[in-house]
Amino acid sequence: MENETITADVAEAVAFFSPENLMHYGQMAMPYVIKAIFALLILWIGFKIARWLGNVAQRNIIKAPNVDETLGKFLGSLVRYAVMAMVVIAAVSQVGVQVAGLVAILGAAGLAIGLALQGTLSNIAAGAMLMLFRPFNVGDFVRVAGEEGVVSEISIFTTEMTTVDNIQVIIGNGEVWGSTIQNLTSKGTRRVDNDFGIDYEDDINKAMKIITKTAAAHPKVHSEPAPWAKVVGLGDSSVNIQSRVWTDSADYWDVMFDLNKSVKEAFDKGGITIPYPISVELDSK
Structure with missing residues (x-):
């Protein structure tokens, strides 16, 4: 009896995969396959068009009077995502889904989607605020x-x-x-602070004069406000002097690094020493 059941199952399977049945099922599935292929083509071509339109919109918006690069890029991205949304709707409608019904479903699920994507929605709102307040x-x-x-x-x-x-x-x-x-660049200029430590035996006024003279000689340091140097602290092994100069924001790092080097070289020539901590080991015997 068991063998007869197995034989019947095998015969049913063979009949299911017969050429006639496969051709029949293939003919039934063909319209759906074609629709799916068209939907994928719509997505592929549509996303490329969306990117292209976003770039074109960005370039043209930037050319408009009183519109800067920041706003141009933001509005360009809005155009790109809007076109992508329309492409997705077109692709979905291609496979037979009723767009009106889809919109109704999305509207009904809006609250759930909003709660699930509240982080994404907050990013969009924050992006609008960044564009508004700049x-x-x-x-x-x-x-x-x-x-x-x-x-x-x-x-x-x-x-x-x-x-x-x-x-x-x-x-x-x-x-x-x-x-x-x-x-750090919106004001156009920045103050550069450099700290230098000198030995307690050195001439403080001479050291401050060397610092201000060296800073004033730098081509990127502004003359107004004039370079400034004051004692800001008394350390364990050094008198700490801070230099403050003003420069263009774009030159901040160059000035900071240059002054570290040039002031050290000027100290060497002027006989000003930069101390370093000294450890003393005591023998308890």
Whole structure:
């Protein structure tokens, strides 16, 4: 009896995979396969068009009067995502889904989607706030959310920066807007502070004069406000003098590094010593 059951099952399977049945099922599935292929083509071509239109919109928006690169990139990304949304709807309708019904379903599920994607929606809202209040623009050097670098792009969802050592940093707009933003280039100039330690036996006034004279000779240091040097502390082994000079924001690091080197060389020529900690080992015997 068991053998007869197995034989019947095998015969049914063979009949199911007969050429006639396979051709029949293939003919039934062919319209759906064609629709799926067309839907994929719509997505592939549509996403390329969306990217192209976004770039075209960005270039043309930037050319408009009173529109900067930051706003151009942001509006360009809006165009790209809007076209992508229309492409997805067109692809879905291609496979037979009623667009009106789809919109109704999405509307009914809007609250659930909003709760699930509240982080993403907050990024969009924060992106709009960044565009409205403009705490920084593309090209500014900023410190935000524990990172610092040059802003390269502000999109709907994220802000991209490039650090001084050429690392790309991407931060959600919600985190950017919710944190303290320090724009280090918006004022055009910055103060450079350098600390120097001299020996207690050295002439303090002479050291301060060397510092201010060396700083004033630097081509990128501003004459107004004039370079400044004062004693800011008395350390364990040194008198600590701080130099303060002003320079263009773009020259901040060059001035800082140059003054460290040039002041040390000037100290050597002027007989000013920079002490270092000395440890003394005592023998208890």
